[in-house]
Amino acid sequence: MQRTALSVLMVLAATPALALDWAGVPAKEVVLFYPGQSSLEWVLSGDHGGSGKVKSGKACKECHLGEEKDMGATLVSGSKNEPAVIPAKPAAITAGVKVAQEGGKLHVRLEFKEGAQPNSKMDPDFATKVTLMLDDGKLPEAAQAGCWGTCHEDAAKMPAGGGADRTKYLNRTRAKPGRQGAGDELVAAADLEKMQASxxxxxxxxxxxKPGAAAQAAGGTIFDKRTEVKPSPVTAEASLAGDTWTVTLSRPLAASAPFKAIEAGKTYNVGFAIHAGHTARRFHYVSLEHSLMLDKGDADLIAVKK
Known part of the structure; x- marks a missing residue:
């Protein structure tokens, strides 16, 4: 009996997120669009017609929610902010996003069709990558601009990136932010330590x-650079049925630093990105900023208990 009970517990503990009953979980339609070389600095500059509204504190989605497909069409065509056009690349990807809690974990499920993606040959290992970025309210730039809080003019493949291999970063870690990006000069080490500690x-x-293979998971942080944390508490599962991907990213609600505690009653800011067609770096689709809460609330996404 003890052996049988133990076997049952092991099976239950190993139940994959894809096996959850997602039928009763409401889905939110999230449109991810092609952003070209539209950096945070561009968003804040006079080249962006809404820069004044952003500087006054308006969030991106206050003006652009519902315009994602049109913006993606403009940018992917090369008529604006894109000098390296990928011919025949779709302008946007629409994902149905569901979030749930089960077994002390948060599960985030995206279902989407990526369309007829040309092979960019940038990433030979993975045809598609799905990414979630999360802030727990400590970064005002994340609440206001989502992923754009980490996207800069001088990152690799961006207008002022030159030959640099610079990744995403937070401006607050830099001593001299400017229109062309913030470069590599950091603020004092003591200040960096305080920011990280908080x-x-x-x-x-x-x-x-990649089709036919198990999903590979990765997790990490963006601070003065993008850093992958190993081992990571993030797990990933995926299935491809015809032309539809179903991808579930999961992580314990309680995880060791530098990962954040995910708790009821708090509002989290999330953004989504999808690399499709073997792309890498900035050649991805991105969402506007969205809010997330556990159990209940007025957030865009509510993680229900299963």
Missing amino acids: GQLMEYWQARL
């Missing part, structure tokens, strides 16, 4: 996919 960083979860 959780002023962005967390990311990623599923790396």
Whole structure:
């Protein structure tokens, strides 16, 4: 009897997120669009017609929610902010996003069709990558601009990136932010330590996919640079049925630093990105910022208990 009971517990503990009953979980439609070279600095500059509204504190989605497909069409065509057009690349991807809690974990499920993606040959290992970025309210730039809080003019493949291999970063870690990006000069080490200790960083979860193979998970942080944490508490599962991907990213609600505690009653800021067609770096689709809460609330996404 003890052996049988133990076997049952092991099976239950190993139940994959894809096996959850998602039928009763409401889905939110999230449109991810192609952003080109539209950096945070561009958003704040006079080249962006809404820069004054952003500087006054308006969030991106206050003006652009519902315009994602049109913006993606403009940018992917090369008529604006894109000098390296990928011919025939779709302008946007629409994902149905569901979030749930089960077994002390948060599960985030995206279902989407990526369309007829040309092979960019940038990433030979993974055809598709799905990423979630999460902030727990400590980064005002995340609440206002989502992923754009980490996207800069001088990152690799961006206008002022040159030959640099610079990744995403937070401006608050830099001594001299400017229109062309903030470069590599950091603020004082003591200030960096205080920021990190107080959780002023962005967390990311990623599923790396190729048809016919199990999803590979990665997780880490964005602070003065993007850093993958190993081992990571993030897990990923994926299935491809016809032309539809179903991808679930999961992580314990309680996780060791630098990962954030995810608790009821708090509002979290999340953004989504999808690399499709073997792309890498900035050649992805991104969402506007969205809010997330556990159990109940007025957030865009509510993680229900299963």
